Amino acid sequence: MLSFRNKSLTVSNIIKDNEGLIRIYMNISTTDNSNNFDLKYIYDIFHNDSNKLIIVMPAELNPPHIEYVNSNLNLKFELHTCPHNHTFIYELLLETEYTKNIKLLINDKIFDMTVNKYPEFKNKIIMSTIVLNEDNYIRQWIEFHLNIGISHFIIYDNNKNSNLKQFLNDFIDKGIVVLIEWTYPYRLQKSGFSGQTTQQNHSIYAFRNSKYIGLFDIDEYINMQNSAEINNFLDSMITEFKLDTNNIGSFRILNKYFTNPYNLSTNDFNFLFIFNCKEISKRGSEKNFVIPKNVKTFSVHMVTSGKQMYTVDYKYLYFNHYIFLNKSDRGRDMSDLQDKTILKHCNFIKSDK
DSSP states (O other): OOOOEEEEEEEEEEEEEEEEEOOOOOSSSSSGGGOOOOOOOEEEEETTTTSEEEEEEEEESSOOOEEOOOOOOOEEEEEETTTTEEEEEESSSSOOOOOOOOEEETTEEEEEEEEEEEOOOOEEEEEEESSOOOOHHHHHHHHHHTTTTTTEEEEEEEEEEEOOOHHHHHHHHHTTTEEEEESSSSOOOTBHHHHHHHHHHHHHHHHTTTSEEEEEETEEEEEESOOOOOOHHHHHHHEEETGGGGGGEEEOOOOEEOOTTTOOOTTHHHHHGGGEEEEEEEESSSSSEEOGGEEEEEEETTTESSSSEEETTTTTEEEEEETTTOOSSOOSSSEEEEOOOOGGGOOOOOOOO
């Protein structure tokens, strides 16, 4: 639901189709060279659950000057630039009511736009991920994490020829999954992995009032050691260690790699019964449950501006990283270590194992 119109360019944008996929089309016929900014780099414009107008784009070019034009005066945006130079987020300084059609001044030209609006998940624990050709494993990831207390999933589909909306239609119909077409380049020359970082920051700003957002990949599974439900676990940890969540940007979770040296079946949930693993990664490859209101920018594994990250003791929680899923070229090395602790979360699986 985003559109730009002037004499030199035509863009058709976001449409939520009958099957629940939020499409973002940026079909630009020409580049507006007069103001030295290519509009194809505006990935989304939306009104969030804090009544703020947000613009998300990769940090591929110099950031344009943008103002919101209304009947009385032009309103200014605050620009949040990721220190890793992946993402720009423009946040309107003042709260405003949702208006479908607005005008923006971008550098020296005014454009008519239609603004996107997403569901609200206030005080909910949700997860967000970007996927490309992960149809064989995405339902398992959703079902597993539903079982431990995640309420909703924001799936950004990076495949231009995807059938994912049909594959997840039941979850979409129930409001469990919000599926967003996010077919932007995964990597750009200057802004690097901006396909993923724009996705992560998009969720952080679109679902600002959610309690936590888990930013994990499809091959990563939360593994609590002494708890069965994620909200109860985090609440108990906060109470036990007297943590002030007003000063925490995210709960950082350590990684444990799992390997498949004997090339066992990974169909359905079979991969969860492959127990070969490595030691906990004490540094690097962490993932996070962010507290969105306390984060300004995020980059893949870390809060890059905002409140500090709190590292969760792996004695209580880490994530199993099945690096061999959908990948024939990794995760095949031998390991004498085994870890079966994920089984406590697998009672929902119908299996003969």
